[in-house]
Amino acid sequence: MEPRTSVIEKRLKSIKRIITVASGKGGVGKSLVASGLALHLATKSHKVGLLDLDVYGPSSHIILGVTTEYPVEEKGLIPPNVQGISFMSIVFFTQDKPSPFRGNDISNIILELLAITQWGPLDYLIIDMPPGLGEETLDVMKYMKHSEFLVVTTSSKVAMGSVSKLLKILIELKKPILGVVENMTMKNTSYIEHEVQKLKVPYLGKIPFDNTLEDAIGHPDLLLKTPAMKHLVSVLKKINL
Amino acid sequence: MHEWALAESVILSALEAAKKEHLKTITDITVQIGELQQIERDIFQFALKEMVTSSGSKLKNVTFHLKTEKSTLTCTSCGHTWKFSDMKKKLSEQESESIHFIPEVLFVHARCPKCGSPDFEITKGRGVTLSTIKGKR
Numbered sequence: 329m330e331p332r333t334s335v336i337e338k339r340l341k342s343i344k345r346i347i348t349v350a351s352g353k354g355g356v357g358k359s360l361v362a363s364g365l366a367l368h369l370a371t372k373s374h375k376v377g378l379l380d381l382d383v384y385g386p387s388s389h390i391i392l393g394v395t396t397e398y399p400v401e402e403k404g405l406i407p408p409n410v411q412g413i414s415f416m417s418i419v420f421f422t423q424d425k426p427s428p429f430r431g432n433d434i435s436n437i438i439l440e441l442l443a444i445t446q447w448g449p450l451d452y453l454i455i456d457m458p459p460g461l462g463e464e465t466l467d468v469m470k471y472m473k474h475s476e477f478l479v480v481t482t483s484s485k486v487a488m489g490s491v492s493k494l495l496k497i498l499i500e501l502k503k504p505i506l507g508v509v510e511n512m513t514m515k516n517t518s519y520i521e522h523e524v525q526k527l528k529v530p531y532l533g534k535i536p537f538d539n540t541l542e543d544a545i546g547h548p549d550l551l552l553k554t555p556a557m558k559h560l561v562s563v564l565k566k567i568n569l
Numbered sequence: 570m571h572e573w574a575l576a577e578s579v580i581l582s583a584l585e586a587a588k589k590e591h592l593k594t595i596t597d598i599t600v601q602i603g604e605l606q607q608i609e610r611d612i613f614q615f616a617l618k619e620m621v622t623s624s625g626s627k628l629k630n631v632t633f634h635l636k637t638e639k640s641t642l643t644c645t646s647c648g649h650t651w652k653f654s655d656m657k658k659k660l661s662e663q664e665s666e667s668i669h670f671i672p673e674v675l676f677v678h679a680r681c682p683k684c685g686s687p688d689f690e691i692t693k694g695r696g697v698t699l700s701t702i703k704g705k706r
Binding site for chain 1: 571573574575577578579581582583585586663664667670671672673674676677678687688690695696697698699700702
């Protein structure tokens with residue numbers, strides 16, 4: 329019998345809202361939206377956690393500039409505080425080395441992280457997801473039944489092709505979708521808005537491509553001042569975040 | 570004290586199973602501990618006993634049986650099999666501690682000793698499993 333599943337509910341019970349930042353496609357800026365969302369909520373004095381579930385290519389730690397922080401062992405693991413955010417990632421255990429995992433290993437990693445992480449009371453837990461509909465997405469749906477989804481795409485038809493599939497499965501499974509954010513836009517087209525509305529999902533708005541963003545990676549204080557972050561904040565306001 | 574988190578999951582899982590099976594009391598719980606998780610048995614046993622005291626009357630007279638399961642690692646590329654204990658000395662303290670928390674990071678920190686592949690399987694001895702529960706209805 330697998331004992332870890334029994335404790336997950338207890339670990340998450342003092343978390344008011346879980347928001348999963350997801351996309352069907354990689355490279356659309358999920359980690360930046362997830363980290364930006366977590367930073368934004370933390371600046372509003374909310375208690376915020378950020379869980380990076382991209383076990384092959386975690387990147388939230390790079391965005392937040394996590395270097396020396398490490399979880400504390402106390403009847404499990406207490407995530408370190410990074411810029412007011414309780415932050416947990418596989419990177420604490422891989423030391424940022426290449427991570428060749430097979431499917432079942434991913435599920436085991438997620439289960440272990442959820443079973444041993446002591447988040448304590450949080451207003452929000454933000455989950456930074458890997459792309460697609462693999463183990464990570466299915467496990468979040470399985471273990472975090474009340475999670476809401478914030479979906480990220482770019483303006484590309486290629487990205488939207490995969491994002492549509494994610495939206496369709498979320499709709500089929502009756503998961504709450506906060507809306508779709510169109511990230512890194514370069515021109516003012518309405519293709520994504522139109523596609524999202526066809527699925528009867530809220531379209532939240534655009535975040536224009538920001539060429540100052542790269543210099544702010546690893547510096548949350550700078551990140552909060554970027555045009556991209558300001559656009560993200562106005563998008564988030566539409567859903568009262 | 571990661572052992573506490575795992576002990577808590579064992580207790581909650583046993584109580585869940587007892588409820589399903591309509592057991593009034595649980596008399597014996599057998600827990601299998603995979604070698605990879607490198608559990609400190611004394612701390613784990615202590616944590617289990619401490620948690621029993623705050624878990625109600627169902628577990629009042631329970632006896633825990635802890636069994637260690639040796640690991641078997643099998644290379645998917647060349648078929649070689651070996652044990653975690655064969656390679657533990659080659660791992661740093663930090664790598665070993667990371668495997669203690671998340672056994673799957675063994676794939677990150679270790680390679681098949683015969684062909685060097687990172688593509689191997691943990692066929693035995695991964696983590697904590699609840700093997701059997703005995704009780705009275």
